[in-house]
Every structure is written in C-alpha cells, then in structure tokens.
Amino acid sequence: MSSAHRTTVRRGSNPISRRASSSTFKFQECDGGDNNSTVGNSEAGSSSGEDSFCQTEMGDTLYFEPRKVYKRGNRSQVRSSLVRVYSENEKGNFDHATGTRLFDDMKHRPVPSLSKIGSSKNCGTSMRHPRRYSMNENKEVAKKRSAVDMQDEYIPEFDFADVVNKWQMEDDENTYGERKNSRDYLPRVQTRDTSVFPSKFMTDVLRNEDWNAFRGNNSESASPNSSYILDSSHAQVDPIPLPNRPGTIPLTDDMNGNIVGSLSDENANTSNNSNNNHNAQLTNPFRRYGSSKVTVTESFNSTSSGSTQFPDNSISVISELSMSAEEVNDLIEKLPRDFLFMPYSSRKKFIVEAVPNKDYKLIMSLIKKFLLRSSKSSSSIGKPSTNGPPNGPRSRHSSVASQYLSSFSPAYVSSVASMHSLRPDDKGMEILGHRLGKVIGFGAWGMIRECFDTQSGAVRAMKIVRFRNNIKVKKLVIREVNIWQELKNDNILRLLKWKMDEDYAMYCLSEKISDGTLYDLVISWGEYTNSKISLRDRCIATIRLSLQVIAALKYMHSKSIVHGDVKLENCLIDKSSNDIAWRVLVCDFGMGCHFGHPGSKSADEWKFLAMHSNEDIISTNRPEGTEFISHLDRQNTSISKRPSISKSQSNLNIHNNGSVSKRSTDSLKSARNRKSLALTTYGVSSVPRHYGPSLTSTRIGNSSTPSLQDTRITSFSFSKLSPTMDMTSPNKNKDKDNKNIGPDPNSHIGSLPYAAPELLEPSPPPLGPSADIWALGVMLFTMLTGKLPFKHEYEPRLRAMIAAGKYDKNFLAAVCFDASGRKKIKFQRTYDAIQGCLMVDMSKRWDLNTVQLALEDDLIRI
Numbered sequence: 001m002s003s004a005h006r007t008t009v010r011r012g013s014n015p016i017s018r019r020a021s022s023s024t025f026k027f028q029e030c031d032g033g034d035n036n037s038t039v040g041n042s043e044a045g046s047s048s049g050e051d052s053f054c055q056t057e058m059g060d061t062l063y064f065e066p067r068k069v070y071k072r073g074n075r076s077q078v079r080s081s082l083v084r085v086y087s088e089n090e091k092g093n094f095d096h097a098t099g100t101r102l103f104d105d106m107k108h109r110p111v112p113s114l115s116k117i118g119s120s121k122n123c124g125t126s127m128r129h130p131r132r133y134s135m136n137e138n139k140e141v142a143k144k145r146s147a148v149d150m151q152d153e154y155i156p157e158f159d160f161a162d163v164v165n166k167w168q169m170e171d172d173e174n175t176y177g178e179r180k181n182s183r184d185y186l187p188r189v190q191t192r193d194t195s196v197f198p199s200k201f202m203t204d205v206l207r208n209e210d211w212n213a214f215r216g217n218n219s220e221s222a223s224p225n226s227s228y229i230l231d232s233s234h235a236q237v238d239p240i241p242l243p244n245r246p247g248t249i250p251l252t253d254d255m256n257g258n259i260v261g262s263l264s265d266e267n268a269n270t271s272n273n274s275n276n277n278h279n280a281q282l283t284n285p286f287r288r289y290g291s292s293k294v295t296v297t298e299s300f301n302s303t304s305s306g307s308t309q310f311p312d313n314s315i316s317v318i319s320e321l322s323m324s325a326e327e328v329n330d331l332i333e334k335l336p337r338d339f340l341f342m343p344y345s346s347r348k349k350f351i352v353e354a355v356p357n358k359d360y361k362l363i364m365s366l367i368k369k370f371l372l373r374s375s376k377s378s379s380s381i382g383k384p385s386t387n388g389p390p391n392g393p394r395s396r397h398s399s400v401a402s403q404y405l406s407s408f409s410p411a412y413v414s415s416v417a418s419m420h421s422l423r424p425d426d427k428g429m430e431i432l433g434h435r436l437g438k439v440i441g442f443g444a445w446g447m448i449r450e451c452f453d454t455q456s457g458a459v460r461a462m463k464i465v466r467f468r469n470n471i472k473v474k475k476l477v478i479r480e481v482n483i484w485q486e487l488k489n490d491n492i493l494r495l496l497k498w499k500m501d502e503d504y505a506m507y508c509l510s511e512k513i514s515d516g517t518l519y520d521l522v523i524s525w526g527e528y529t530n531s532k533i534s535l536r537d538r539c540i541a542t543i544r545l546s547l548q549v550i551a552a553l554k555y556m557h558s559k560s561i562v563h564g565d566v567k568l569e570n571c572l573i574d575k576s577s578n579d580i581a582w583r584v585l586v587c588d589f590g591m592g593c594h595f596g597h598p599g600s601k602s603a604d605e606w607k608f609l610a611m612h613s614n615e616d617i618i619s620t621n622r623p624e625g626t627e628f629i630s631h632l633d634r635q636n637t638s639i640s641k642r643p644s645i646s647k648s649q650s651n652l653n654i655h656n657n658g659s660v661s662k663r664s665t666d667s668l669k670s671a672r673n674r675k676s677l678a679l680t681t682y683g684v685s686s687v688p689r690h691y692g693p694s695l696t697s698t699r700i701g702n703s704s705t706p707s708l709q710d711t712r713i714t715s716f717s718f719s720k721l722s723p724t725m726d727m728t729s730p731n732k733n734k735d736k737d738n739k740n741i742g743p744d745p746n747s748h749i750g751s752l753p754y755a756a757p758e759l760l761e762p763s764p765p766p767l768g769p770s771a772d773i774w775a776l777g778v779m780l781f782t783m784l785t786g787k788l789p790f791k792h793e794y795e796p797r798l799r800a801m802i803a804a805g806k807y808d809k810n811f812l813a814a815v816c817f818d819a820s821g822r823k824k825i826k827f828q829r830t831y832d833a834i835q836g837c838l839m840v841d842m843s844k845r846w847d848l849n850t851v852q853l854a855l856e857d858d859l860i861r862i
C-alpha cells in the first residue's frame with residue numbers, strides 16, 4: 001500500500017511539480033541524460049530507445065509530450081520522490097529580479113550560473129519550460145545542467161504551496177464532499193473542472209496550451225486525471241493497518257528514505273471515514289501529513305477498548321489448541337515487545353519453546369490477530385492504564401491480553417456483536433448454549449458449524465439456515481425441523497435442539513460426525529477400474545453401509561416420511577462408536593415430507609412453530625405445546641391407514657430402534673454359516689434373521705415398511721391433501737398461504753443425478769418412498785463403481801437419460817461378478833437389487849424390504 005501511495009504521489013505530482021519549478025515548490029527530477037542510464041538498466045526499453053525518447057523530448061518540449069513525461073517519471077527512482085514546500089525565509093535563496101536561484105537550500109553554496117556550465121543558446125532555464133534542453137547539449141553539459149534544473153525558481157509574491165493547498169481543499173470539497181459517508185464509494189476517473197483550479201495559477205503560471213495538455217480530454221496526457229486513474233486502482237481497498245502505526249499509511253518518502261506522510265489515525269478508526277478520507281488524501285499528494293508513529297510496544301501496552309480486541313475465530317482457535325485462556329494470557333504476556341518484527345523462524349522458535357506440543361501455526365495466527373487488533377484499536381495509546389504507568393509492568397487483569405481473553409464471556413460477546421454488527425450466526429456467537437466455531441459443511445440451504453457446549457465443552461454441530469425475509473425458505477426449514485424432530489433412529493442424525501430466530505435463521509443442534517460422508521468414502525475408493533480396495537471388499541462394504549441407509553429409510557417410511565434427498569453426501573459416517581462397524585447416519589431432511597397424509601397439517605405446524613419460534617425444544621423433553629404435533633401425528637396416522645408396525649415385526653428389522661451392538665451380537669449368534677465379518681470395518685454390525693431372495697408379496701406384506709404398492713397407493717390417493725405434497729407438487733397447490741412455495745416444478749428434486757424419472761415429468765406425482773428407493777439405487781451403483789449411473793454435463797441430456805433409465809449395467813456387472821473371489825460367489829442379488837431400484841416403471845420398482853433382503857442374501861453367502 002505504501003508503495004502504491006508513493007506512486008500516486010509521484011504521478012499525481014508530476015504536472016504540477018513542473019510548474020512548481022518556477023515557484024517556491026521544489027520538485028526534484030533527473031535530467032534526460034542521467035535518466036538514460038537508469039532507464040536503460042531498469043527497463044526493457046533499451047538505452048537507444050530512451051535516447052530517441054530524450055531527443056524527442058528535448059526537441060519538442062516536456063509539456064507537449066506528457067505521456068513521455070509520465071513514463072520518465074515512472075521510470076526514475078529519483079523522480080519518485082519528492083515533494084517539498086519551502087518556507088518563506090528561503091526567499092533569500094532567490095534573486096528577486098530574475099527569479100533564479102542564487103544559493104542552494106541552506107545558502108551554503110552559490111548556484112553556478114548557466115554560462116559557466118557552458119550552455120548553448122537554448123539552454124537557459126526558462127520559468128515556463130525549466131526543463132527544455134537544446135538538442136545540441138552534450139551529455140556533460142546536460143549532466144551539470146541537471147544540477148541546476150533540480151533547483152527551482154522563485155516567483156515574487158507567489159506562494160505555490162498555498163495555491164496548491166487551496167486547490168486541494170477545494171478539490172476535496174467538490175470531489176469528495178458529496179460522497180462522505182458513502183460506504184461503497186469507489187474512486188472514479190474524474191475530469192477535473194478547471195474552475196476549481198486557482199485563477200492566479202491559471203493565468204500567471206500556466207499557459208493555456210500547457211493546461212490543455214493536462215485536462216484529461218487528451219488521452220495522451222499525463223494529466224492529474226491520469227493520476228486519478230492510477231489512484232483509483234490503488235485506492236479501492238482499505239489499508240491494512242501496520243501494527244506499529246495504527247491506521248497510518250506512508251504516502252511518500254523524504255530524501256533520506258523516511259516516511260514523511262501518513263494518513264491520520266482517526267481516519268483509520270471508522271471505516272466510512274476511513275474510506276473517504278483515505279481516498280481524499282490519496283489525491284492530495286501535496287498535503288504534508290504528520291507522522292504518527294506508534295511502536296508495537298506502545299500499542300501492545302495501550303489500554304485499548306476491549307471490544308476491538310475481539311478476533312472472531314479466537315474461541316475456536318483456543319479450544320482447538322486445547323489451551324486455557326489463562327495459558328494464552330501467559331503466553332501473550334511473555335512475548336517479546338518486537339515479536340511481530342521478528343523473522344518468522346525466530347517467532348516460530350519462540351512459540352515452539354514457550355508452548356511445546358502445540359500447533360505453533362495456530363498460536364502464531366492467534367497472536368498476530370491479537371497484536372494487530374490491539375494496535376489497531378489503540379485509541380488511548382500512551383494513556384496511563386488504570387493499574388500502572390503506560391509502559392510500566394502490566395497488571396494481569398488490566399493487560400490487553402486479559403481484556404482480550406475476558407472478551408469471551410457470553411455477555412461480552414453479545415455486546416460486541418451489537419457494536420460490531422456481528423451476525424448471530426458468526427463464529428464466536430452463542431446459540432442454544434453452544435459457542436459457534438468453524439464451518440464444517442455447506443449445503444444448498446445452509447451451513448454447518450462446529451460448536452462447543454459452553455458448559456461441558458462437548459463438540460457438536462449446528463446447522464444454520466438463514467432465511468431472513470424469504471418466507472419460502474423459512475417455511476421449508478420449519479418443515480425440515482418438524483420432520484427432523486420426529487426422527488429417532490440409530491441410523492439417523494438426531495436433532496438435539498433447535499431454535500428459530502424469527503427474522504433471521506433456524507439453528508439445529510446435532511451431534512458432530514467427524515468421519516465424513518459416504519461420498520468422501522467413495523471418492524477415497526476411486527472408480528472400480530482403479531479401485532483402491534478389492535472389488536470384493538468394495539461390494540461387502542457397500543452392502544453393509546447401505547443396509548444402514550435402508551434401515552433409516554425404512555424407519556422414515558414407516559412414519560410416512562420420505563427423505564427426498566437421498567445421496568452419498570447426506571450419509572454421514574461415524575467410526576467412533578464401534579471398532580468393528582462404522583455407523584451411517586442419514587442427515588438433511590430439507591427435502592423431506594410426509595406422504596399419504598390427508599388434511600393440511602402445514603398451517604398448523606407453522607402456527608405452532610411460530611408460537612415456539614424462540615424456544616428451545618429439546619426433542620427428548622418437549623414442552624407442552626409440542627403435544628400439538630404429536631396429536632396431529634396420531635390423527636394423521638390413523639387417517640392415512642399407515643401400516644402399523646407390530647413389535648414382532650419391528651424386531652425383525654434389526655435396524656429399527658434399539659442398540660445396534662446388542663442386536664449385532666444376537667444376530668451374529670443366530671446367523672448360519674456366516675463368515676461375513678471379513679470386512680467388518682465398513683459393515684452393518686448385524687445380519688438379519690430373514691435373508692435370502694424374496695420378491696414374494698408375502699414377504700413384502702410382512703415388511704415393517706409399506707410395500708411399494710401400498711406406498712404408491714397412499715401417496716397418490718392423498719396427494720392433494722398432504723401439506724408437504726403441496727410443496728412438492730406445485731401443480732396441485734392452490735393454497736393461497738403456500739403460494740410462494742413455488743410453482744417451480746423442480747422444487748421436489750433434491751439432487752438431479754439422484755432424481756427418479758417420475759419426478760422429472762412435467763406434472764410429477766407426489767413425492768413418495770419410491771423416489772427414495774430410486775435414489776438408493778443410484779447410491780448403490782455409485783458406491784460399487786465409483787461412477788454415477790446418470791451423468792451428463794448437459795442437463796436436458798441428463799434428464800433424458802434418467803427418464804429412459806439408461807445406465808451402463810456393464811459397469812455394475814464388472815464389479816458384482818468380478819468381485820466373486822476364490823469361491824466364485826457372485827454378488828448377483830446385489831446386482832439384481834440395484835436394477836430393481838432403478839426401474840423406471842414405478843410399479844416394477846423394488847421396495848426397500850426386498851432390496852434389503854437381496855443385499856443381505858449376498859452378504860450371508862460370502
């Protein structure tokens with residue numbers, strides 16, 4: 001940034017500075033001869049090229065070749081300097097009659113006259129064209145001449161600095177005044193109105209032709225406007241505050257290389273002002289800024305406002321480090337004062353020695369943020385702290401570190417949130433007794449943040465769906481919560497608590513599942529042609545894992561709920577619960593809906609949820625009002641004639657309710673000739689009692705889930721009455737309240753590659769279990785082969801493929817039959833089951849129970 005500023009000053013100052021050479025304003029430049037060598041060295045342009053440039057320049061005038069002037073200014077390091085405004089008492093350096101300089105700056109040396117240098121007739125330094133040379137000037141003369149040309153001339157009664165300052169002030173007012181407080185101001189190219197230029201300057205100093213060259217309507221011109229273009233490109237981001245100089249930005253260097261100009265502190269404090277002032281000052285290259293240097297020590301010691309010390313991810317960083325606030329405090333106290341200025345290796349060494357066995361990178365980033373914040377907010381630098389002198393020993397309780405760490409209290413956080421307009425779902429905020437941490441997942445609707453129980457420190461996950469004023473999204477998320485809180489199954493991610501922030505977002509607390517999703521797993525396996533695990537193991541793992549998904553879906557369907565978005569990404573893997581079996585947890589009920597329910601429950605649901613929108617409802621201990629939903633559930637269940645699940649039937653389903661491990665043991669005992677735990681890592685932890693191929697209606701009839709036929713009948717017959725169907729079958733939705741739930745015919749499609757063909761129809765049937773079964777088939781295919789069965793970049797083509805049920809069965813066969821291993825047992829039933837799931841004709845599509853039995857059959861035989 002600082003170099004950008006310097007560039008801005010240099011470029012912006014050139015045209016005026018040249019005029020300054022006939023005033024009390026000094027602009028130091030190299031002559032053409034000297035520049036040649038510099039340019040030749042530093043730029044691709046050869047010295048010969050530069051010669052011709054100089055010749056032209058000398059032959060014409062500098063003023064009438066402004067682009068070249070600009071180029072030269074840009075190339076020369078020396079030119080990149082220097083803006084000096086001379087004081088009144090330097091008038092004595094000039095001859096009042098001729099306006100030429102008599103002495104150097106300090107009156108130490110008389111300035112040699114041009115005649116002594118040996119100028120030609122054109123060599124005289126002109127007030128108008130102080131840098132016009134004769135083409136005949138030889139290099140040596142030119143060299144000597146440069147010493148003269150770098151001197152400026154005195155115009156009696158003319159205070160150039162004053163003029164420039166006035167001009168700048170007018171410019172600031174005219175150009176920026178109207179934009180004050182405009183947050184999104186971006187500097188634009190300005191065509192400077194000549195009227196803002198001081199008339200004296202106009203008439204006395206500039207000739208019209210000169211001025212025209214700088215007006216900006218000449219594209220060749222290195223005009224002030226040109227410099228604005230450059231300014232603009234530099235000025236669009238806020239400066240990064242340096243730790244030792246809060247809010248200050250060096251503008252230019254003095255002759256000794258010191259920073260002589262900086263934006264003032266107060267401008268850095270408020271972003272609005274910062275933007276405006278920053279930009280205004282950038283275009284004011286002649287303003288002399290006071291340097292307000294503040295060392296890191298000062299800023300470190302300063303008793304700054306705690307609120308500005310709050311880096312937004314510090315809590316999660318600290319907890320990730322497994323450090324206490326006290327430990328972090330101690331560490332910050334121990335830091336050398338010049339910590340930020342130490343080389344990286346030294347900083348690293350210091351941290352590693354001070355806190356071994358910790359992630360030094362995390363610590364360094366935390367410290368850096370802290371120091372930057374503390375320096376940025378050092379509004380009271382140098383003020384004595386309440387507990388000691390400014391630079392005296394710091395009290396533990398009043399130190400910036402302490403303030404910083406104490407800022408983690410909930411009360412503090414909420415006050416900071418309002419002061420800094422942090423969003424309620426930002427990192428560090430507290431929701432449902434949990435502190436929000438980093439984002440661990442993103443979906444179409446929301447994000448999932450890691451979070452920490454403020455009491456126990458337990459790590460959980462918070463799904464946050466922002467709806468703000470979008471009533472459609474709000475209703476959908478209410479529906480999601482309503483469905484989700486009904487679901488309690490070992491293979492379904494449990495909703496622990498939820499909370500709705502009426503005008504902003506829905507928060508859903510669940511366990512954090514850290515081992516990725518089935519999608520991640522399949523990616524790690526690769527495609528079947530290059531599978532990272534043997535095809536046999538792949539088949540076994542696929543069967544074991546998908547049996548758990550089937551268990552979850554059966555459970556949901558038994559509650560007349562269709563998931564609507566079954567896909568690999570929505571199946572979380574939990575490896576922690578059991579050493580020998582990974583648990584699959586189905587999540588994301590955003591597309592879920594009830595099927596087969598008569599009567600509109602939605603309005604009631606929403607009314608209820610709105611009533612409780614700001615209450616936490618813990619699923620295990622619902623407040624009284626939640627009975628309302630239960631009651632509705634009961635009502636609807638009886639009306640919909642949902643197949644009842646007898647205890648014995650439900651026991652047949654090893655995945656429904658109860659402990660997996662317990663059932664696992666039982667099942668393992670009773671399983672005949674099973675050697676199927678060869679790959680227990682991936683598997684379901686049990687094998688069902690009923691296995692073997694069966695497509696008979698009897699088996700289907702005994703199923704704990706509605707048969708395919710049943711579900712189709714119920715979903716069709718009640719389609720018009722089901723509230724959730726209204727959402728997914730917009731053509732049937734005439735409800736005024738629900739009108740913004742969309743006439744989008746795709747709104748019932750979770751993910752297109754997993755969408756059942758019937759959902760792609762112009763008037764799709766209501767979403768029912770068979771859509772989940774199709775998606776399960778897609779999942780199984782993908783797990784086995786590593787490829788989606790339906791995939792095409794061109795969406796209409798993809799839709800056509802799905803509609804036709806066109807996929808490559810050879811891939812599937814290659815996996816299922818080549819995976820047979822030594823015993824030549826093929827995964828025939830699995831092969832069949834996937835095709836059964838992917839039946840375009842819904843009436844022929846397999847039901848979940850049949851699929852489950854087929855998979856189990858293969859598992860038992862191996």
Ligand SMILES: Nc1ncnc2c1ncn2[C@@H]1O[C@H](COP(=O)(O)OP(=O)(O)OP(=O)(O)O)[C@@H](O)[C@H]1O
Nearest residue numbers: 441442443444445446448461511512513569588590
């Ligand atoms: N409890 C959790 N623990 C760990 N990761 C999770 C958890 N819940 C969700 N995720 C991750 O976040 C991702 C998005 O979550 P989810 O599917 O619920 O959001 P969504 O907005 O409904 O997404 P979409 O509708 O696009 O599928 C998941 O694919 C998963 O990787």
